[in-house]
Amino acid sequence: MTAAPFTPPTRFAVPGRIAVSNRTATTWQRAVLTEIRRETPQVSTFRFAVPGWQGHLPGQHLMLRLTAEDGYTAQRHYSLASAPDDSGHIELTLDHVEGGEVSGYLHTVARVGDEVEVRGPNSGFFAWPGDRPALLIGAGSGVVPLMSMLRHQRRLRLATPLRLFVSARTRADLIYAEEYAAETTPVLTREGERRRLAADHLAPCFTDGAPRWEAYVCGSNSFAEHASQLLVGLGQPVDRIRIERFG
Secondary structure, eight states: OOSSOBOOOOOOOSTTOOOOOOOOOOOOEEEEEEEEEEEETTEEEEEEEOTTOOOOOTTOEEEEEEEBTTSOEEEEEEEOOSOSOSTTEEEEEEEOOTTOHHHHHHHHTOOTTOEEEEEEEEOSTTOOOSSSOEEEEEEGGGGHHHHHHHHHHHHHTOOSOEEEEEEESSGGGOTTGGGOOTTEEEEESSSTTOSOOOHHHHGGGGSTTOOOOEEEEEEEHHHHHHHHHHHHHTTOOGGGEEEEEEO
16 A cells, blocks of 8 residues: 555456356455545445456455555455446445444545555356346445446446345435436335335336346345345245345
8 A cells, every 4th residue: 555554453248248257366456546435424435446457247246455564464355336347447335334444444544546455356146247137136235236237237228127126224325326217216214115125116027028037136134035035925036036145
């Protein structure tokens, strides 16, 4: 890192041709922080320039590593929020986790021009190639890999159907709120309807003639379990539900 040292606390292709691989990258790359954007009071997006970035698939994640002056390192997995073809840049959207070494550093210490290391992309299981209808369901920061999919669809103007359901406590907690359009249904648990994601929210996606969805669910353990049960109850085949959970 350059300006603010970390101190520990006391192959992309055209849609339909993407080869989804579970290969894990083993080389650390230099990433320079170029922009910080506030999304909500507790969440910010960090944009990095990564020379030689090989690209990623929507839904993949990477490993970010910080190294202190005494050689101590801290590293965490983070989902990629940016579309794959973002001109050598990547974006990570992070909660400010209380006591978190990496998120705490990025939220309170890091400045534009600082350097970190990244390794990836990793895992192809949760990736969306862009060639099949996608039903995306996320809660809180679980929307991050789903936003990569939405941005990918928009950037390439794909005709592939995509629907996004995103759950948050209030509109102020809704990450990327300004980017959502008709394809997105926000579900606010402490405003508006004041209830959890329910079957009737998703039911319009399962009417006669609806697309044959590939479902992607991302959120806490409890949310992932709840959302997947809703999907199965509406007739979504279990083998077409992909889940990424945290917590």
